[in-house]
Amino acid sequence: MxxxxxxxxxxxxxxxxxxxxxxxxxxxxxxxxxxxxxxxxxxxxxxxxxxxxxxxxxxxxxxxxxxxxxxxxxxxxxxxxxxxxxxxxxxxxxxxxxxxxxxxxxxxxxxxxxxxxxxxxxxxxxxxxxxxxxxxxxxxxxxxxxxxxxxxxxxxxxxxxxxxxxxxxxxxxxxxxxxxxxxxxxxxxxxxxxxxxxxxKHVRSADCVVAGFRWYKDHEDAIGSLLLGLYDEAGVLHHVGVASSFTLEMRQTLVDELASLREGALENHPWRAGDDESAEDGQRLPGAQSRWSGDKDLSWQALRPERVAEVKYDHLQGMRFRHAATFLRWRPDKAPADCRYDQLEVTTPFELAKIFG
CATH class of the missing domain: 3.30.470.30 (DNA ligase/mRNA capping enzyme)
Structure with missing residues (x-):
């Protein structure tokens, strides 16, 4: 042997x-x-x-x-x-x-x-x-x-x-x-x-403002991901992550579906300074390069923040979703202003030392 x-x-x-x-x-x-x-x-x-x-x-x-x-x-x-x-x-x-x-x-x-x-x-x-x-x-x-x-x-x-x-x-x-x-x-x-x-893993859903998107693999005929936002208590819209799990057919459909929201989107967009990691008021913005993104293209296209999507997520890391969220459905019955952090489930603290006995 x-x-x-x-x-x-x-x-x-x-x-x-x-x-x-x-x-x-x-x-x-x-x-x-x-x-x-x-x-x-x-x-x-x-x-x-x-x-x-x-x-x-x-x-x-x-x-x-x-x-x-x-x-x-x-x-x-x-x-x-x-x-x-x-x-x-x-x-x-x-x-x-x-x-x-x-x-x-x-x-x-x-x-x-x-x-x-x-x-x-x-x-x-x-x-x-x-x-x-x-x-x-x-x-x-x-x-x-x-x-x-x-x-x-x-x-x-x-x-x-x-x-x-x-x-x-x-x-x-x-x-x-x-x-x-x-x-x-x-x-x-x-x-x-x-x-x-x-x-x-933990699975939860949240209603988020869709305020932008990224193209799919540098092709301008399909959407790669939707940029998601939540409002804080002061009414500031923070970039909290992306939803990116779509079929190719849906990626192509989204181009036409979101086209009207691109018109004049940057004029008063809350993320128009989005090449920085955060604004002066602590607002989370998309587009920031970091040592984690490497050479990845993080450029994005603005949408007027008027549509709401329900997404599935696992948990928060600070003020952002830890991983990419999963698109569930559009919520035409939901006002964007109602997409706030206070809808999210609050995790009860637990002492790490207890896990190790």
């Missing part, structure tokens, strides 16, 4: 596909879904390698985490997990995003101000040997033995076989900044780059 050797970087992480609800069948392990940067950590004779989901090294951005993991992880192990930043009693994805910065001085400062943690949820190698062909349940047992009772900044994600408990996690843990629940078959091997897990 050939002993599986220690894998070397990079390893494409195993992925998840979206499910509407927790699976009812037996044989699943449930874990909280962490809202951070997916990462695979290699501990070998040369030190620690922190690899991102897209197979790039993350060490330079998280020097404090590299040092801490090198001190506690045995050589010859590989962990799959999530890099997170904790602020107060919850995760802070905004602060985590700020950690990816080109300036070494900024990296050093943020490493002290907003230190990162690593939440482990799978074991890909131990003792210099691959464990990826083992069933998920066995990998979890070995992960628990390897880490014991880890101390911050290393954490072991909770796990349960109880669907009712997992449903409680889905309802309660969002207040600590978590992003849903992951379901994994106990019998499944680790399958790099395959969608072999299920993710169950």
């Amino acid at each position: 050939v002993t599986p050797s220690m894998p070397t970087p990079p390893i494409a992480p195993m992925l998840a596909k979206v499910a509407a609800e927790l699976p009812a069948a037996d044989g699943f392990l449930f874990e909280p879904k962490w809202d951070g940067f997916r990462a695979i950590v290699f501990s070998n004779k040369d030190g620690i390698v922190i690899q991102s989901r897209d197979l790039k090294p993350l060490n330079r951005y998280f020097p404090e985490l590299e040092k801490a993991l090198a001190a506690v992880l045995p050589k010859g192990c590989i962990l799959d997990g999530e890099v997170v930043v904790v602020r107060g009693s919850a995760l802070d994805f905004d602060a985590l995003q700020q950690r990816i910065h080109p300036a070494p001085s900024r990296i050093a400062r943020l490493a002290k101000e907003t230190p990162a943690s690593f939440v482990a949820f799978d074991l890909l190698a131990a003792g210099g040997k691959s464990t990826m062909t083992l069933p998920q349940a066995q990998r979890r047992e070995r992960l628990e033995r390897l880490l014991g009772k880890p101390k911050s900044p290393l954490h072991l994600t909770p796990v349960t076989r109880d669907r009712a408990e997992a449903q409680q996690w889905l309802e309660r843990f969002e207040g600590a900044g978590l992003d849903g629940v992951i379901a994994k078959l106990e019998s499944a091997t680790y399958q790099p780059a395959k969608r072999a897990m299920l993710k169950i």
